[in-house]
Amino acid sequence: MRRCPTEAIRIRKEKAFIIEERCIDCGECIRICPNHAKYAVSDPLDSLKKYKYRIAIPAPSITGQFPERLEIAGILGGLIEIGFDDVFEVAVGAEIISDYTQKYIEEHKDIRPLISSACPSVVRLIQVRFPSLVENIIPIITPMDITAKIAKREAVKKTGLKEEEIGVFFITPCPAKVTSVKEPVGETVSPVDGVISITDIYEKLINHIDSIVKRNDIVKSGKRGIRWGREGGENDSIKGKIRKLSVDEIHNVIKVLEKVEDGKMEIFDYIEAQACPGGCVGGIFNKENPFVAKERIDRLAEKINLESDEAKVVEENIKEREMILSEKITPRPITLDPDINIALDKLEKLNEIEKKLPGIDCGACGCPTCKAFAEDIVQGIKSIDECIVILKEEYKKEKEKL
Amino acid sequence: MSEIRLSFEIKHNDFDRAGSASSNLKNSLKQLGYPPEDIRRVAIASYEAEMNVVVHASDGRMEAVITPQQVDVWVIDNGPGIENIELAMQEGYSTAPEKIRELGFGAGMGLPNIKKNSDFFEIESKVPDGTKVHFIIRRNSGK
Numbered sequence: 205m206r207r208c209p210t211e212a213i214r215i216r217k218e219k220a221f222i223i224e225e226r227c228i229d230c231g232e233c234i235r236i237c238p239n240h241a242k243y244a245v246s247d248p249l250d251s252l253k254k255y256k257y258r259i260a261i262p263a264p265s266i267t268g269q270f271p272e273r274l275e276i277a278g279i280l281g282g283l284i285e286i287g288f289d290d291v292f293e294v295a296v297g298a299e300i301i302s303d304y305t306q307k308y309i310e311e312h313k314d315i316r317p318l319i320s321s322a323c324p325s326v327v328r329l330i331q332v333r334f335p336s337l338v339e340n341i342i343p344i345i346t347p348m349d350i351t352a353k354i355a356k357r358e359a360v361k362k363t364g365l366k367e368e369e370i371g372v373f374f375i376t377p378c379p380a381k382v383t384s385v386k387e388p389v390g391e392t393v394s395p396v397d398g399v400i401s402i403t404d405i406y407e408k409l410i411n412h413i414d415s416i417v418k419r420n421d422i423v424k425s426g427k428r429g430i431r432w433g434r435e436g437g438e439n440d441s442i443k444g445k446i447r448k449l450s451v452d453e454i455h456n457v458i459k460v461l462e463k464v465e466d467g468k469m470e471i472f473d474y475i476e477a478q479a480c481p482g483g484c485v486g487g488i489f490n491k492e493n494p495f496v497a498k499e500r501i502d503r504l505a506e507k508i509n510l511e512s513d514e515a516k517v518v519e520e521n522i523k524e525r526e527m528i529l530s531e532k533i534t535p536r537p538i539t540l541d542p543d544i545n546i547a548l549d550k551l552e553k554l555n556e557i558e559k560k561l562p563g564i565d566c567g568a569c570g571c572p573t574c575k576a577f578a579e580d581i582v583q584g585i586k587s588i589d590e591c592i593v594i595l596k597e598e599y600k601k602e603k604e605k606l
Numbered sequence: 607m608s609e610i611r612l613s614f615e616i617k618h619n620d621f622d623r624a625g626s627a628s629s630n631l632k633n634s635l636k637q638l639g640y641p642p643e644d645i646r647r648v649a650i651a652s653y654e655a656e657m658n659v660v661v662h663a664s665d666g667r668m669e670a671v672i673t674p675q676q677v678d679v680w681v682i683d684n685g686p687g688i689e690n691i692e693l694a695m696q697e698g699y700s701t702a703p704e705k706i707r708e709l710g711f712g713a714g715m716g717l718p719n720i721k722k723n724s725d726f727f728e729i730e731s732k733v734p735d736g737t738k739v740h741f742i743i744r745r746n747s748g749k
Contacts (some may be wrong), residue, residue, distance in 0.1 A: 336642035467650035539639035546673045548608035
């Protein structure tokens, strides 16, 4: 409960409850809870059946999930064997996005630093906790989205099927991506049709790892794109004279964003920020230890070309406006009240209540901090006698009276 | 009329807690639903003013009055005061010692930055009594 970076969790009726509008889908609660009180939902493999032609678009971080001997060709071959008709790596789209990001940074010098839009949790963190930094988010679509667009377009050409008969499935390490497909930020509809967790395909592949047919013919990615799966990989892939900072793990990201807010990070052109420790390799649907996965991604990336030839070919057919977010990302701050006069009164009360509270953040009241408890009291959700420390004092006084 | 008064202590040379006053002020404004652009300007101005106390002065405090119309901030310290305010207001002018500059502070942008980000700015200083920086950021004045 206390681990949550946006104080979204409360204990109600002995169960952990998430306040939806505060949740940024970072997965910290899933990662930390020893009792597995929280879990994430993705689409079942069965949902493939809804489409005539199914394309898997695996996240670059998938490269680190299986024993090295399977190689990238084996992972992609495995996806074909479990029911996909084709595979198009997001690492290819990542390279295209990297090139456009470089161009965008070089052409837009009015806002510094620009912040990557690739991690959906970071984007939502900014909307909720750093509303003044919404303008710093680079308005470029994610590698997942561009890959889905390309994959669908190519499949229409190749098969002659209608768009709606083709299903594009993102293979994800990240529960936040499930939300960003269902409720996209900065776009009206996601070009992705379904999201399947790495957990769901892991066992299917690992159980017959040695019989999987390696498909070198469908491996199109380069080292640049593959390394997006780990922290620093995105920055390394962006060329040019750009001063870049890389930060991973949500609490570290918050510290950096605080500094951006205070106007102390303007020397940087670009910030790659990722909610998970180690970047996407730290995503909670992953199976492999993130540090091991990181090293493995680097080793496998060494075996392929730096640049993807495929990315160069498809890049030529993509218009720049296709890579720009169609809608503005809006701030979504958590305020005490929409009316500032009422909000001021509530804040006054909140500060008064907070002074009375012990300030030890014990959590017994079901709120992560005394401050959050005070906020819940002001909002009429809690009452002050739910504080166990205050109750104890009262009890002591009563006892002395007797 | 609704208003709220906030008061925060600032400790000289305490780099672990440095920034906590402006951070508290910033968070209060977020809870009040102040426009993001205004919060950004308050954040920059109050952080600079707070850091001036941490780096150059003695202990001090930050007082803020928030109303639906504006954020009024005073940052007051107990000395040693600024010898030449005109010089201190020049961009790039700094009296910060090398060890402070190594920490990334003392670039000589502090006071000019506060002025730039506020709608009203005044500074009073007396050697050796101390300095009082007062600035106002009006709601919705950013854009």
